[in-house]
Amino acid sequence: MSHNTTAQNLIIKRYDRQRLTGHAGKVIWFTGLSGSGKSTLANALEVALHAQEIHTYLLDGDNVRRGLNQDLGFSDQDRMENIRRVAEVARLMLDAGLVVMTAFISPFTRDRDMARTVIGSENFLEVYVDTPLEVCEKRDVKGLYKLARSGKILQMTGLDSPYEAPLAADFIAQTHLLPLDEIIQNLLQALSPTLSTQSAVQEQGSK
């Protein structure tokens, strides 16, 4: 039997926090291969939003894998749990009124769908960073593809671990075809209407 059977009423709600920030919360979920440009895009988007005085946070391997998820590896099961926790933390930060960017490979469709369900479809923008494997491997920013090709790391997404490309992403970024600035401008155009306080007011019913 659970020790937490009753719901406490939290008095300050998402709507109150959004009124304070002046904008709605959102989760922008970047998915793509290692080296596709997820972190670069997420960082650039955060800079652009921050310049508009929008309250943001960026969850990525650096601040999550080294802390909250330091107990997890790269097996299918651990990748799933990694994404589950990221989705739950993003949901809490959304509730806190923030615009949250997440930059994780998140290779499995079922995990991204789970994230969308946890966070709420109306709060969720899936950005597929659609950079071909050849380009990612050529960039090899972290040297991981080289290590994987020489057998020094296993379960590398795109090589010996699958990447299931989104079939209906909300936004597709092709970093090998368009300059970063142009992608960010397009992303901002897609995002901005959903960040208005008008949108926040409509969500008054939610926690």
Add this chain to the structure above:
Amino acid sequence: MSHNTTAQNLIIKRYDRQRLTGHAGKVIWFTGLSGSGKSTLANALEVALHAQEIHTYLLDGDNVRRGLNQDLGFSDQDRMENIRRVAEVARLMLDAGLVVMTAFISPFTRDRDMARTVIGSENFLEVYVDTPLEVCEKRDVKGLYKLARSGKILQMTGLDSPYEAPLAADFIAQTHLLPLDEIIQNLLQALSPTLSTQSAVQEQGSK
């Protein structure tokens, strides 16, 4: 070998976010028995801070146990993992510029010390809600003590699971002796100097 061997440089940092909110971040860690008044105090403090346009969030059993930590039970090991994850999420929210309240029994000294270490002592305010067991059991808001006394739930803190009282809490709240408003006023007095942007500027070096 880890897949994340290099650090991405996150461009927008805690200091930037604090400049946007106009105040420093903080984690206010409430600890005490079930029914001691942790959630009540944390909610009242959040209301008071929100009225001062301070950006806040409250982590408690309701929004954490049902989501992020839904895979955890109440064994010693699971309680430890529960607190570890709460500490890591609070650290991320602190980094996001928020003033975070946590309301968990957090019965073990080593876990609270771990939280302080993860979050950073300079960001951490431990509030011991020092309500005697007899008072908590008499209140029995959730009916848990009654269930525990009749053997229907096990590992109830204060009965068959230990509570290690803090020996050097930053603030002690005695809800059986002082009215709520007075405790909150005292807490605000203790907190306010640490929330100034001057304090934020001094923390420029941290991420």
